[in-house]
Amino acid sequence: MLTILMEMMILQFTDVTYKVVIKGMTSTREKDILNGITGCVNPGEVLALMGPSGSGKTTLLNLLGGRLNQSSNLGGSVTYNDQPYSKSLKSRIGFVTQDDVLFPHLTVRETLTYAALLRLPSSLTREEKTKRAIDVIQELGLERCQDTIIGGSFVRGVSGGERKRVSIGNEIIINPSLLFLDEPTSGLDSTTALRIVQMLQEIAEAGKTVITTIHQPSSRLFHKFDKLVLLGKGSLLYFGKASEVMAYFSSIGCNPLLAMNPAEFLLDLANGNINDVSVPSELEDKVHVGNGEAETRNCECIFNQYLVEAYETRVAKREKKKLLAPIPLDEEVKLKVSSPKRLWGATWWEQYTILYCRGIKERRHDYFSWLRITQVVSTATILGLLWWQSDTSSPKGLQAGLLFFIAVFWGFFPVFTAIFTFPQERAVLSKERSADMYRLSAYFMARTTSDLPLDLVLPVLFLLVVYFMAGLKMGAGPFFLTMITVFLCIVAAQGLGLAIGASLMDMKKATTLASVTVMTFMLAGGFFVNRIPVFISWIRYMSFNYHTYKLLLKVQYEHRMPVIGGTRIDSGLEEVCALVAMVFGYRLLAYISLRMMKLQSGA
Template sequence: MMQENSSIHLGVSPTNLADANVSPCPEGEDQAPQPVRFSVHPVTLKFEDVWYSIEIESRQGGMSRTIVSGVSGTARPGELLAMLGPSGSGKTTLLTALGGRLPGKITGSITYNGQALSSGMKRRTGFVAQDDALYPHLTVLETLTYAALLKLPSSLTRREKAEQAEMVAAELGLTRCGNSIIGGPLLRGISGGERKRVSIGQEMLVNPSLLLLDEPTSGLDSTTAHRIVATLRCLARGGRTVVTTIHQPSTRLFRMFHKLVVLSEGSPIYSGAAAPAMDYFASIGYEPGFNFVNPADFLLDLANGVTPDPRHEDDDENHGKQEHHLDDLQSTKQFLIYSYKKNLQPLLKEEIRQQDQHNSRKSSLSSSRCSDNQWTNNWWLQFKVLLSRGLKERKHESYSGLRMFQVISVSIISGLLWWHSDANHIQDQVGLLFFFSIFWGFFPLFNAIFVFPLERPIIVRERSSGMYRLSSYYIARMVGDLPMELVLPTIFVTITYWMGGLKPSLLTFALTLAVVLLNVLVAQSLGLALGAVLMDVKQATTLSSVLMLVFLLVSGYYIQHIPMFIDWLRYISFSQYCYRLLVGVQYSENEVYECGFGSGSCRAYDFPAIKYLHIHNMALDVAALVLMLVGYRVLTYVALRLGHQR
């Protein structure tokens, strides 16, 4: 066993890799920089009689469903514990509970060196979800470097953190693809195995004492899966405690596991060392009917209640015995659960109690050495890193060729349609101003809806590991949106304004542009709020379509005599305030236009479409838009805060 205060290399020394069955940890082809050295505080994970239930709705009313029932086990430093079981057996739920990330009430005992989960322990726990939540446009090294800047303590310099990221990439075999983008469903990037190693690398940056992984081999070929599990075993040998769920490992993967927990419908049927698992099941009457069988397949068949021995199916006597078991205990699953409770559970609980008694003094010393300060970096540093990362990631989307073509083409077409209209074509000019308010209401609103639902997996993962405050992320996101969201409307207005023949005044143009940009920010704020509150793209898109249609109709361009009982909708329409401001900026109170066939002039404010708007105090319209801007942004933050706590 390693000493608690020993300084350990982030990776695994080649001298420790003595097991012939396991390949060494992947190493980079290039010489890696000298790593920053961290202390590994070995963690013994113990969970005893863990239960977890959820409330579900049914036609008969609310009812409770047990997901995990009475699971116990231990995992020590240097051990790789695997959780096996069919789909829906509770593996991921149990793993999430062990990582302290499961909402709701968990009964039973989960301890880390004999202590309950603290913020310091949570920060030393790495959690790799089944789905890789990564930014698609960042490269491998950029992803790891930004994670290092956020996760590693502020006592390290920026260069030392970058070196740590490069060293992790080298030790996980990611050097060759370091400058390749991560990619996504619509963007070609690195392979699935490399993505999984990047996810592991993000957690390894702080040299976690406890590493939890959910289905790390899911969707990978056998060779890549073997390399991932070999890497995990190597990481365990460095003094870490590694726990992983795995669905259907091959024989050579199964031999890498030190310990095993097998679940059947949330209940354990085995928990202990992996090597004697087959002997245990043979001792209670279940053994494969042939010599060469994948132990994992055999255990999964048992967890499903299937007896895999074909001789049992052909032999009437054995079949009769099996039916006797089923009659007495109702099913194979129940017999296996009963056997576990009778044979393994007492021994396991006794082992846990002996370890608690033996390590209580040592555990308290180890726990006291770790600071429980919630954040490793101050707010300002988190803000700067998140702002830099956001700008680098989103510039590819905001300034994509397709979006640039969309905006510029619409601006040119609209400029040609309103080509050199003048004040005598006041109806046309008012229509152009209304088009400004509507187009730059719809466009930013629908783009903003997707922001938080799509980024939610990344936010949840990073916030759960204590990488940054929600406020620093949110402010960085809002500030980063300014250059991303305001450049295209500026280009649009610049082109269309002068082509459309609006008032040739730089001041009027500047005010028009300012109103449109304020309208863009309000529309974006509403989109962000809808996305954050609903966290469902389909629902948010449907609701926003209804809202924008209502705002379009009540803005004062199409309908000028709205019934009193529904007239209040005008006051919640940001499009109406934008439209009134654009018209008020464009026409002065004493401005005239030719209102007849050469018979005279009329005041612009007497034009029916303008007169209905009642443009008397534009300061109130500006105040209404600013109030909406602030209100929607605050609502978005509150929704994100409450959503993270659920």
């Protein structure tokens, strides 16, 4: 079995605070999300971050995982082997998000293999990386479904528990020193959730440090954790061994009045719910269950303040020091942790080729779906029948309307396919870039070029149907020139869609803007309006429909007449240059928009 070097990692966090700025209509205020959180987790331990919704546990997890380390609203210290966070740590940290962000049409084996090729050290060969993916499949018990696609909302695939194990496999494939998980049991049944937590135990026992948020675990799950951080309204209510938490709260006068799950009892405390909880004698006159909302809220605040103060005053400093006592570390290990150098698992070209292959495998299902093929073939057939063997010997028989429709159809179609590209992949891009799986430039080039061979198939099928049915100019030369012109139009239109999608990153807004833009370009395309007022004539030259239409007219009627329907046929060089400029210009705009997104810094 292939082994990957893994170093022990001690995570300590002391007096951590975090604030967010809330801007209102008339004023701006700061809201405290975390208030002085302190704790420590060592190799071989599983630390659970618990608390009700809105208590700050996911914020704390992101902060400890280095995802909020550059925020100006962050206070306190977080150290890894007694050193601050550095970019080199990304290659030693695994972070499993709450939502399983995976490509639906890739199989389990393909998903893990691509992760291995991109994330494992460049010192390993391709065969060794592939072998590591197979090993992880076996470790996670995914052999039965390794050739099954992941699936999604509209695509049937593996089960929810298997999806979660694949998400964890994506992270443990690099044999991380630190593994963070956000609600790994969310949405799973109790048996599947128990298997996931048992797997986390096994991962920790292998020498890794595991930190996970968990909302309301069953009693069986709760007893699997080594340490516990309990948060209430952003404050620390308890940090210590999970097995000692009930004894601690009993010592400060808080006991369950009913036999209940310890996790349920702790969440009641964190929420300020005292219905089934005994309260200390000093609080009996201050807190009691009332009917009014204001009275209930006041009771919760008083009880929460009592728990915070109790932890600060009654937990001996000696005990806190014992929990936070650092383990002596080799100086060489400290130097490795503090190294500022970012470590890529593959060269730029390797990243590009891997992402290119992954892109084709993932999107070929959408491109060649029966719905899309039927749409293209049906449209081509209808056009062929409407312009069946048109007589081109006279001006009345010219297929100018058909050529304009081709220019519009293959301008409209790619735009509304491409605008969803980056908004739909934003979650994947954010997750993978946060882990430094690849450079943004490699992803962008692979994403935009992997569509090109797929984009060529349907237009060829379209033209094979409509070209000969409509009786367009016969000959290999005119046919291939028509094909090249349509392909240029597609790539230019696709660039516009990518630019709109990347700049807005919102599907509704992008669709609205694209609709207005495409309609404007179509109207200025040279078929409906021949004389455009001077002050808006520039729109025509920005329209890929206009340039495509002129090129198609040139290919079909260059030797018959110099002007068709008010559109002059010239050399075509200007139109080709304009389309090529759009191909690169729109893509450059899309790339700049992605760079400006606050995903994660990186070249």
